[in-house]
Amino acid sequence: MTTELKVALVGCGQIADGHVGEIQKLGNARVLGVCDLEPLMAEQLAVRYGVPHHYADYATMLAEVRPDVVHICTPPGSHLALTKAAVDAGCHVYVEKPLALDYAQSVELIEYVEKAGRKITIGHNSEFDPPSLEMRRLVAEGVLGECVHVESWFGYNLAGPFGKVIMGSADHWVHRLPGKLFQNNINHMLNKITEFVDDE
Secondary structure (H helix, E strand, O other): OOOOEEEEEEOOOOOHHHHHHHHOOOOOEEEEEEEOOOHHHHHHHHHHHOOOEEEOOHHHHHHHHOOOEEEEOOOHHHHHHHHHHHHHOOOEEEEOOOOOOOHHHHHHHHHHHHHOOOOEEEOOOOOOOHHHHHHHHHHHOOOOOOOOOOOOOOOOOOOOHHHHHHHOOOOOHHHHOOOHHHHHHHHHHHHHHHHHOOOO
């Protein structure tokens, strides 16, 4: 592509580094602004990655950066409002998972984006890994036959770096989800199988 996408990111916690790092690998996108309610978090992320602007106010960032795409890396309870604000500013949206707190919010969020003619995607990160591509090929070419049963596994060490962040704080947003840790993780399994199962 010859057009450079202007990207902004809101929510400068643990996952934000991964987003900015991957965006910077692209030849057609540049992170121009990052935002967090905690100004120091936004400033530190901006300094680490050479992002030119950092903000504590989301509306100001949207107005000044005028991004094409906004990455929403905040807890799910804020996704609906932040997505609507991004869409109202003319942006496409990349939202971290879980998409929203519940099904009703998810439907409202998607309908809002579609009505505005914008695009949205959820932050699943393995759709184009070699195993996913190979599975897609095997199914498309009929090598595996008709899919009648699909299983998916996901796990990580709760005592490891990622688990320690969540389990080390009773205040972590994951514990405030209606489905707690399960709700935060189940999508890692479901997003790998839904394309192969056509029965809603």
